[in-house]
Amino acid sequence: MEAYIHHFESFDTLIEEVHDLFDTWESGNKLPFDYDLGVLYMLKLAVHEWIANMVQHAVFSTPSPKVTLKIRKDEDRLFCSISDNSNGFDLAAYYDSLPTSLKVFPERGTGLLILRSCTENLSYTPLEDGTFCLSFLVSANQDPWLSIQF
Amino acid sequence: MSFVLESNADGTTIVHIGKALDFRNAADFKKLCQDQVRNGVRNFILDFSETGILDSTGLGSIFSLYRQVSPLNGQVVFASVSRPVQVVVQLTRTYKVFRQFPSVDAAHKSLA
Numbered sequence: 001m002e003a004y005i006h007h008f009e010s011f012d013t014l015i016e017e018v019h020d021l022f023d024t025w026e027s028g029n030k031l032p033f034d035y036d037l038g039v040l041y042m043l044k045l046a047v048h049e050w051i052a053n054m055v056q057h058a059v060f061s062t063p064s065p066k067v068t069l070k071i072r073k074d075e076d077r078l079f080c081s082i083s084d085n086s087n088g089f090d091l092a093a094y095y096d097s098l099p100t101s102l103k104v105f106p107e108r109g110t111g112l113l114i115l116r117s118c119t120e121n122l123s124y125t126p127l128e129d130g131t132f133c134l135s136f137l138v139s140a141n142q143d144p145w146l147s148i149q150f
Numbered sequence: 151m152s153f154v155l156e157s158n159a160d161g162t163t164i165v166h167i168g169k170a171l172d173f174r175n176a177a178d179f180k181k182l183c184q185d186q187v188r189n190g191v192r193n194f195i196l197d198f199s200e201t202g203i204l205d206s207t208g209l210g211s212i213f214s215l216y217r218q219v220s221p222l223n224g225q226v227v228f229a230s231v232s233r234p235v236q237v238v239v240q241l242t243r244t245y246k247v248f249r250q251f252p253s254v255d256a257a258h259k260s261l262a
Contacts, residue, residue, distance in 0.1 A: 015174070019202065026202075041234045045241075048205055052173045105217055107210035114206050118241055144241050 002032045003072035011055075011065040018051050018069075033073040036140045042118050043071070043078055043138045049115045050082055050134055058086040066131075077120075077139035088132035091124035104149045117146040153182060162193040162261055164229075164254055167201045171208035180211045184218070192224030195257045196248075199230035204238045216247065225249075229257040 006021060008014050022044045025031055047069070054067070062085055070081045095116065102110065116122055119136035127133050152175075156164040163186050171179055183194065194215060198204070216226050228250045231239060239245050251257035 019170075023202065037233070038237070041237045044203065044234060045205070045237055048172070048203055052205060052207070056173060105213035107214050108207070110210065111206040114238075114241065118237075146242050148242050148244070150244075150247050 003070055004031050006069045008067045008069070011060075011067070014067060015048070015051055015055055018047060021069075022047075031071060035073065035078060039078055039138055039140050042142070042144070043080060046115050046119050046136065046138060047080065047082065049111045053111050053115075054084060054086065058084065060086045074137060076141070077137045079135070079137050081133050081135040083127065083131045083133040085131045088124070088126060091122075091134075102148055106148065110146070110148070113146055118142070118144040153179060155182070155186070157186075157191070158258070160193075160262060161191055162195060162258060163191045164195045164197060164258070166197045166199075167204075169200060170203045170205075171201065171211070172203050172205040173207040176207040176211040179208070180214055183211075183215045187215075187218050187222075187224075192219055192222055193261045194219065194224070194226045195229050195251075195254055195261070196226065197229050197254050198232050198235045201232050201235050204235045209238060209242065209244070212248070225261060227251060227257050227261065229254045 008017050010017075022040070025040060026037070051067075066085045068083045072079050091112070094112065098113070102113070119138055120142070122134075122136040124132060124134045153168060154166040156166070158164070165179075165183070186194070196212070212226065219226060226248055228239070228248050230253055231250055239250070249260070251260060
């Protein structure tokens with residue numbers, strides 16, 4: 001199955017580059033496979049929340065951060081992975097540490113919850129080459145829901 | 151990524167969000183709206199017609215605005231919600247709090 005791979009050029013313009021890519025796909029220049037536009041919007045939200053978290057919080061020991069995005073079709077779903085050479089963190093432990101309910105009208109701290117809510121099979125694991133890799137699936141069959149108290 | 155404001159004599163402000171309301175400009179949005187509330191504005195129409203991303207931080211800044219105006223009998227409503235923004239609205243069920251209108255005019259008529 002053909003995959004789309006993008007190596008980001010600069011950490012300083014990472015989020016702008018992400019949106020330039022999605023703008024291109026939304027405006028008709030397709031990925032190398034068919035997909036539902038609704039799934040693409042879900043993918044964009046998930047990728048944005050992860051990259052936003054990385055830009056704001058990730059720690060890099062190297063002076064040259066590297067980030068790579070891969071997308072491929074998996075039946076009616078899109079599989080996505082985002083690898084980086086940051087110091088990483090334990091995403092599963094982060095989720096485990098969260099309170100069971102969010103504050104009423106939360107102003108911060110919902111980015112990774114949104115990411116988890118709109119994806120399936122989410123994981124962030126170290127790879128043999130020393131980098132870390134986030135991977136997940138998004139599908140048209142999902143009815144994602146993040147419970148926020150109003 | 152600046153916002154365009156339209157203030158009306160009836161105390162309603164229309165905020166044309168533009169391409170994004172996210173971690174890059176949410177603080178600007180919050181400050182802008184705080185200034186408006188300080189100047190007596192109670193009702194806000196957020197125009198999402200051109201918006202490609204509303205993220206968790208952007209949504210948090212809207213929650214902040216809502217918390218300011220709702221005790222003052224003010225309202226925050228959404229207009230011309232684009233599909234990428236609709237994904238977030240559905241995911242977070244915020245349609246329960248923020249009424250949605252197909253256009254800014256329709257929202258304005260409803261608040262008049």
